[in-house]
Amino acid sequence: xxxxxxxxxxxxxxxxxxxxxxxxxxxxxxxxxxxxxxxxxxxxxxxxxxxxxxxxxxxxxxxxxxxxxxxxxxxxxxxxxxxxxxxxxxxxxxxxxxxxxxxxxxxxxxxxxxxxxxxxxxxxxxxxxxxxxxxxxxxxxxxxxxxxxxxxxxxxxxxxxxxxxxxxxxxxxxxxxxxxxxxxxxxxxxxxxxxxxxxxxxxxxxxxxxxxxxxxxxxxxxxxxxxxxxxxxxxxxxxxxxxxxxxxxxxxxxxxxxx
Numbered sequence: 001x002x003x004x005x006x007x008x009x010x011x012x013x014x015x016x017x018x019x020x021x022x023x024x025x026x027x028x029x030x031x032x033x034x035x036x037x038x039x040x041x042x043x044x045x046x047x048x049x050x051x052x053x054x055x056x057x058x059x060x061x062x063x064x065x066x067x068x069x070x071x072x073x074x075x076x077x078x079x080x081x082x083x084x085x086x087x088x089x090x091x092x093x094x095x096x097x098x099x100x101x102x103x104x105x106x107x108x109x110x111x112x113x114x115x116x117x118x119x120x121x122x123x124x125x126x127x128x129x130x131x132x133x134x135x136x137x138x139x140x141x142x143x144x145x146x147x148x149x150x151x152x153x154x155x156x157x158x159x160x161x162x163x164x165x166x167x168x169x170x171x172x173x174x175x176x177x178x179x180x181x182x183x184x185x186x187x188x189x190x191x192x193x194x195x196x197x198x199x200x201x202x203x204x205x206x207x208x209x210x211x212x213x214x215x216x217x218x219x220x221x222x223x224x225x226x227x228x229x230x231x232x233x234x235x236x237x238x239x240x241x242x243x244x245x246x247x248x249x250x251x252x253x254x255x256x257x258x259x
Contacts, residue, residue, distance in 0.1 A: 001046050001118070001191075003102035004092060005037050008054035008079050013238040022056040024106040025063055026242065029249035032063065033236060035070070036256070037104040037189075042071040043258040044114035046102065050095055052077040052088040086213050087205025089197070098194050103209070105188035109245075111232040111256050112189060121191045124150070126223040127199070128192040128214065132184035133229050142166070142210065145181040146226040153181055155215045169215035186210070187229055232256070 011023030018026065024034035034051075041049060049072050053060050057078055067074035075095060077088055089096075100121065102114070112131060121129040130152070132144055143156040143166070154170035173181075190209075199222075201212050218224055232254045236242045248254070 001100055001102060002048040002050070002096055003041050003046050003104060004050045004052065004077075004088060005034060005041075005104050005106050006052060006085055006088070007034060007060060007106040008052040008057075008082060008088070010055040010082075014236070014242060017239070017242075018055070020056075022053075022059050023236075024051075024060050025056075026236070028109075028236065028242065028245045029253060031259075033109070034060075034064070034106040036109040036259075037106060038064075038067075038070050038072060040110070040112065040114060040258045041102070041104070044118075046114065047071060048073050048075070048095075050075045050077050050088075050092050051106075052079055052083070054079040054082055082206060084206035084208050084212075086200070086207045086209040089200065090205055093197055096194060101192055101194070103190050103192065105235070107236045108188035109232070109234045109254075109256070110187060110189065110229065111254070112187075112229055117189075117191060117227055120150075120227050121225070124223070124225045126151075126193075126225045127196055127217060128190055129225045129227050130214075131187040131189040131229050132226040133187050133233055135185040142186065143183040144186055144226055145170075145183045146228075147181055150225050150227070152218055152224040152226050154178070155210070155218050156183070157211055157215060167211075167215075169219045171219070171221050184226060184228060187233055188235060 007024040009023055011018035025032040051074055053076055061076055142158045144152055145154040147153050156166040156168050199217055201207050234245050
């Protein structure tokens with residue numbers, strides 16, 4: 001298996017910090033954020049990793065090099081203009097070949113067992129498996145709704161926060177069927193089959209993984225699955241969440257098996 005770690009964003013909500021440091025290299029717990037997904041991949045036996053870069057790209061490449069120190073072989077995918085979360089896949093089709101591949105966010109720390117995720121994914125025979133978690137504030141995020149068999153039946157993509165408004169994707173559901181679905185938040189990790197390349201938007205990048213690739217897949221009734229994660233999860237959205245994470249590491253650092 002190979003992986004893509006999404007790292008090209010400008011980190012605008014982390015300014016002024018990210019004026020000089022790319023978001024992937026912002027430190028928490030004594031190491032850059034991107035080290036967490038990279039080390040998790042290496043521990044699971046995933047050693048071929050692509051990293052897309054744009055903002056302060058040279059700083060990322062200089063810090064990580066070829067990946068030797070992390071037990072990886074890194075391929076960089078530079079973007080002269082931002083390609084969105086889905087656009088980087090277009091140029092990496094040959095890199096991934098005909099194997100299952102992973103996509104991870106660079107700003108997420110999660111104690112996920114990738115081998116268990118891979119077993120779950122293989123057993124379901126879907127196009128992709130998205131890692132999900134419960135949210136204390138479900139109305140603040142897009143929602144992924146799964147049935148009792150873990151199949152994604154509806155995606156409710158957040159369109160507006162005030163007032164809350166969603167764009168819904170998925171076959172029409174009766175009230176009783178909709179009530180039986182469980183709603184979760186996407187965790188920033190997924191496994192995909194190469195068949196998803198045949199379902200990408202016909203227009204060139206930029207495009208979004210969620211709204212332009214997976215939401216239309218769900219709308220067509222094609223098989224996507226959700227893997228519910230109950231363990232440690234933190235993501236860095238802004239300066240407030242970064243400071244909270246740094247404080248947590250300083251006072252009660254989480255036990256992460258891959259560190």
